[in-house]
Amino acid sequence: MRFYASLVYLFLYFPIAVIVFFSFNAGKSATQMMGFSVGWYGHALHNPFVTEALRTSFIVALSSASIASVFGTMAALALQGMKGRVRMLFDALIYVAVMVPGIVIGISTLIALVTLFGWINPVLAALFPAGQAPQLAMGLVSLIGAHALFSMALVIIILRARLAGMDRSLMEASADLYAAPFATFRQITLPLIFPGILAGFLLSFTFSFDDFIIAFFVAGSETTLPIYVFSSIRRGVTPEINAIGTMVLMTSLVLLVIAQVILRRGPRQEAA
């Protein structure tokens, strides 16, 4: 048993370890170690294509995570107030949304948006003087939208768990102490679920930052970091790619660890 388990872990982590290892290669090969150096990191960060892709990835991750956090929180709160049957249905749908493969989300978002643009663009063309009509197309906005949609499900799942664990009598106590519903939300509910929102935001950010499949379909001409990595691999793997991969990996790991710490710490204080 132990042997097989070790084998599984080796299988899972060996490729990642290789990437990290060769990112410190002093030579040009991604398979032959020629001495230790952090040169490729500097190289990657000075490559204008890399920095541009990084900027795009950052904008997309930040925007989609923010949108997902706000709307996911609202949806979770609304679900909390719903009756049993309807709530179960929505909960189930949200879990399904998380389990749907990225490629399906990518393709379906692409088709949905292309169809939508196909309807709207002629209308816009008719409304504006010739040649001045704005054209809706795939790009930053559609990518942010697609990521936000997916991340929202993550945020809702995290917050539903948190809200379910929250003592309802806290809200009643607040109302009993003369706080109107919105005052209760602002002073009690929001502070208590805030760690959940923050964790949801970080997970959403990580998801968007790492995502290749959905971005590949709906990013249009925009290049995110994963898309850049994919396209440069076709021209051959250099340790520069390894350095970028390692940086993305580290960013994700740090964010995920922070999210976990926040989620763990919150409920303990409440329970005490």
Next chain:
Amino acid sequence: MPSSTSSAMNQAPAIAEFRAASKRFGPVLAADEVSLTIRRGEFLTFLGPSGCGKTTALRMLAGFEAPTSGAVYLDGERVNDMPAYRRPVNMVFQHYALFPHLTVAQNIAYGLLQRRPRPDKAEVAAKVARALDMVRLPGFGPRRIWEMSGGQQQRVALARAIVNEPKLLLLDEPLAALDRKLRREMQIELQTLQRQLGITFVLVTHDQEEALSMSDRICIMRGGKIVQTGSPTVLYDEPISRYVADFVGKSNFVDGIFAGHNKVTAHGTTFTGRILCTPAIGSKVTLSIRPEQIELTRDGLEPVQVVNRIFLGEHTEYLVRHDNMGELLVRVSRQAEAAEGPFDPGSEAFVRWAPDAALILDQD
């Protein structure tokens, strides 16, 4: 309660009122046409077994449940549709419901800070400090909630409510989570606090001892209905049914048939008693005799067999078997036992009680 205060209470104006208030949760009628007037300044207790609707009654006063039919009045105003946050009423929750992300002082100040215009900071701080003094937690303001013990959290919850000087303070089994000794202490403290503040207290409990020791009046509930309301003395001495007598203190019950006047036949014998219900001749009634009303003697007319003796300090409880009445619980005071000597289990003895110590009650 001394009778002088009770009669003064009788004249006190109403602070709250239930008028045939019912609350239905699907198939469950949690409150069934509850009618009750709560007087200004009194300490009223809802007493009854689990699920009888005590919390529901309290929540209708707080504004967390609206009656399905009937009405609730606060200070003369019909409040059926008034939300909880507009009612001049505060509640101490069973599990305290203290805000975990706020300090003790912030918890207590919460109600004051919701007022518009916002009260002066110094004034709030002064009131919070006074409330902390009152619940004997001076200087605990900056503490976090989870640094407080159960008993201390209880006091914080109390301070958070009384600092607002509500017209009505509602307490839902506030002492249930405390250990026995602490509970006794808090009972006395609650009572003292109520006298000091002059606020009307409405308490919910299923602990009869707690109800008897603290309340001016007790409402005995059963299945959503109020069975009997009265001072602890009245409920103890003049219960209207077996249910009430059983809930308030211990008693011996003998089921029988009402034989008219003050007579009950049971097990082929006729007993006389004091009539506290209005039975028809031939209907089922219960004879109730409190354990301390029965005298245990060395000779007499009603022979019994001593089954068990439990020494309880200031008095001793005997379980004796009577041929007709079955097992009886008898409470013998220290002095009486010293005079007659302890009765050994297995020995013969005799019981006796004053004719009006036996109460004739409704059987259910």
